Amino acid sequence: MTTATTGTPTTRGSVGTPHTRVEGRDKVTGAARYAGEIPFAGLAHGWLVLSTVARGRVRAIETAPVLAMPGVLTVLHHENAPRVDSDFVGMLGSRPDPSLALFQNDRVPHLGWPVALVVAETPEQAREAAEALVVHYEQEPHDVAFFAGHPDAYPVEGHTPGVAEKGDLTAELAASAVVVDAEYTTPEEHHNPMEPHAAAARWDGGRLEVVDSNQGTTWVAGELAKLFSLDPDSVRVRSEHIGGGFGSKGVRAHQVGAVMAATVLQRPVRVVMTRRQMFTLAGYRSPTTQRLRLGADADGRLRALEHSCLNLTSTVHEFVEPGAAPARVMYDADAHHTANRVVRLDVPTPTWMRAPGEAPGSFALEAALDELAEKCGIDPIELRVRNEPERGPLSGLPFSSRNLLACFREGARRFGWPDRDPRPGLRRDGRWLLGTGTAAASFPSGAGPSTAALTAEPDGTFTVRIAASDIGTGARTALTLIAADALDVAPERVRVRIGDSDFGPAMIAGGSMGTRSWAWAVQIAVGELRERLALGSSVPPEGITVRSDTSAAIGALARKERHSFGAQFAEVAVDVTTGEVRVRRMLGVFAAGRVVNPLTARSQFVGGMIWGISMALHEEAVRDGATGGHVGADLAGYHVATHADVPLIEADWIDDPDPDDPVGIKGVGEIGIVGAAAAIANAVWHATGVRHRNLPIRPDRVLSAADGATHA
Structure with a gap:
């Protein structure tokens, strides 16, 4: 025997100093090794077959020709797949998306719904057979049209209330000296992590083992145990290395299909999603339409704040993108009304995506604050100073800490904000109009x-x-x-x-x-x-x-109200001839708790800010109303920011440890994207004098607004 020694805890050590990743x-x-490349003896490969209609029923599946193809072991579908139980409340406090209950009936609720799984000896054989499988459908009319004021929209309770309100909104708006009433939209966006979703399942000594790429092995193991009515101790899920997730890598169809096939064949089976399948099966950020009504006194102090957010969800599962959530934390008003509503359409179910709610919600809220500052003739940062709440505007709870104004002060100093001429459309660099913008950021800390x-x-x-x-x-x-x-x-x-x-x-x-x-x-x-x-x-x-x-x-x-906060700053150049918008520099200053590893924390902040560039200028998944599917569901057709789009980006933080956390941590993974798109959009206004309320700010939208009219 030996004795392990530890000394008295020191006040200075490894935490707070930069360290490269241990792996x-x-x-x-x-x-x-990642989930899709770990070897197993006797491994078979599954390939999902997705529906080619947006709504209807599976009438027949011609399996015989496929089963005769080389290497094919089985074809699972609604007539022969193992039965599962999806009537349970999972780890996250809600019932699972019925899309996890693979092949349980003949219904098709959206284009790309899994209708079969072909399993073969090699992935090439599985893919060839899956593409050869003939499926007959009874097609029904579908509806994928998402728009503001949809008559079927309704408020929904998610992790936050559907509706939260206080005060007389109508009266306070009427009494306001300055009013902003505007609608903002954000498009459908997709996660697209570098590593596709992949899972291998096998039975080993009476235990189900799943090697997967996910964001929570406890979560996935628990859901699979409930789905397949297994003793929780008989399910093991491993996920050692993950190549990105952003909210998409939870429990998905590929894991369930792999378990089904491994159970039927009694041998290991791996199922990997293609990039195109990920656009359908891995979730996405719902598009939003958001209405902001702000009423203020002449000095910019808010009397009324209304933020209504609408997102879509599928007909089989209810998911809310709580875009109105930031308003409940950021600013107070005598009348304060917020609502998150959804409308059911014939589309796949959306899911969490980096800063769910806060990312799209902050764009609308922080752009509207910028419009209010312009109307009041007040500097955008000063407007926020005048509306800084002492407690949670709706909860009434004290903040554990709220260092937002410290972020703005430090950011303004470093960015050169005091030298900014607030008048739009004045600065030029050759053919480029130049502008700067700012926005606040927040994200819950739990x-x-x-x-x-x-x-x-x-x-x-x-x-x-x-x-x-x-x-x-x-x-x-x-x-x-x-x-x-x-x-x-x-x-x-x-x-x-x-x-x-x-x-x-x-x-x-x-x-x-x-x-x-x-x-x-x-x-x-x-x-x-x-x-x-x-x-x-x-x-x-x-x-x-x-x-x-x-x-x-x-x-x-x-x-207490527990949030990280931040201040985003952006400088843009706009070519009014071509409509091109270029971000020249960005600065983010954050109050996000104690930073454990500055090296990786800075990467998280900067990565989020780069995603803000994508959100503001590039990302947009377009759905074809005729088919119900996407146009360009791949990384060629779905534009994201690349090296040429990323300028000088700086991220830093102020001292902000959470006093009630044993380490002082708040969390840095998501706040970097919050407010970034708004800062860029506000900078585009400062450059051109034109407001862009629809993301992304594409060249055609810039050109269509070149006459100086506000682009709506």
């Missing part, structure tokens, strides 16, 4: 229950086991630094193992809550281990292991 070498050398196991090894090292997911954020490295500091040892003495549901329940990587939730569990585990070691326990060959659970500890978080 970085494995990733750049190819040693890190935590979910998590467990962690910590082992003191006999060689003096420590092993952390936690079902965390590192979807590219650097969470594995951050947890290493947090554990090292808590143990008062060098990071090299700590090994963090993640991505395995056998490690116990843990929060998903989502909502900017992952690292915070997992760090809390690690901190508690370290405290318990230190107590054991302080009692003089020697370390046996198998080590000393303690397990933590944060379920009781995080309850106090609900007593």
Whole structure:
């Protein structure tokens, strides 16, 4: 036996200093294996067949010719697939999307609905057979038309109330000296992570094992256990390395199909989505139409604030994109009305996408604030200063911390904002009109229950086991630094193992809550281990292991409004001849809790801001009303910002530790995109004198507004 030693926790250590990713070498050398490339003996390959009609029924499937093709093992469809149970409430507090209940009936609710799974010895054989499968449909009329004022829209309760209001809106608008009444739209957007969705399933000694790319192994294991009516202990999900997710990598059709096929064939089966299938099966950000009505006194102080957001959802599952949520936190008014509404259409179900609600909602809200500042003749930052609330505008709760104005002060100083001439359309650089804009950012800061196991090894090292997911954020490295500091040892003495549901329940990587939730569990585990070691326990060959659970500890978080905040600044150049908009520079200053690893945190902020460029100028999935499907459902037809579109981007932060978090973390994964599109749109107005309320700000939209009229 040996003795593991830890010293008294130090105030200075690894947390807060830059560290490269602990798995970085494995990733750049190819040693890190992703879900779609891990080998299994006897592996078969499944290929999903998707409907070619937007609404109707499957009348017949001609399986015989396909079953006779080389290598084909089976064709699963609604007449022969295993039965599943989708009548349950899952980990996230809602019933699962019925699209997970593969092949349970003949209904087709949207184009691209899974109607069959062809399984063969090789992926090439599976694909050839899937493309040869003939499916006959009974087609019905479909409706995919999304527009403002849709008569079938209704408010919906999501993770936030559908409607939240106080005060007499009509009276306060009538009493206002200045009123902004405008409609803003954002398009359908898609996640498109670099790594496609992939899962392999096999039965091993009576246990179902799934090797997957997901944002929460606990989540996926629990949903699969319920779907297939299995003992939760008999399901193991592993997801060690993930090549991006952004909200899309939850429980999807490919995992369910792989489990079905592995059960039928009693051999491992892998199912990988194609890029085109991901546009249908992996979720997306719903388009929104948003109406803002702001009423203010002549000095810019708000009397009335109305923010109504409409998004679409499928006919089989209700999903809300809560675009009105930012208004409930950012600004107060005597009359404050917000509503999130949905309309059911014959489309796939949307899902969470980086900063759900806040990303599209902040565009409309922060653009409307800029319009109000112009009408009042007040600097946009000063307008926000005058409307800074002391407590949550609707909740009435105190803020755990709210350093938004500090972000604006620092950002304005660094960006050169005080030298800005507020009049639009005056600055030129050759053929380019130049303008600058700003916007505020916020995102909730929460935590979910998590467990962690910590082992003191006999060689003096420590092993952390936690079902965390590192979807590219650097969470594995951050947890290493947090554990090292808590143990008062060098990071090299700590090994963090993640991505395995056998490690116990843990929060998903989502909502900017992952690292915070997992760090809390690690901190508690370290405290318990230190107590054991302080009692003089020697370390046996198998080590000393303690397990933590944060379920009781995080309850106090609900007593305050907890958000990260930030200030976005952008400078753009607009070519009025071609309509081209170029972002020249961006600066984001954030108050997002204690920063664990500046290297990866800055990457998160900058990555979000780059996505804001995409959102403002490029991204737009176009749906064909005749077919119900997408035009250009691939990375050639779906435009995102590339190297040539990304200028000088700087991201920094101010000291802002959460006083109620054991590490001080708030979360940095999503706030970088919030407000970025609004800052760019506001800069385009400053350059041209024309408001663009529809995203993206395409060249044709700039040209159509070249006469100086507001583009609506």
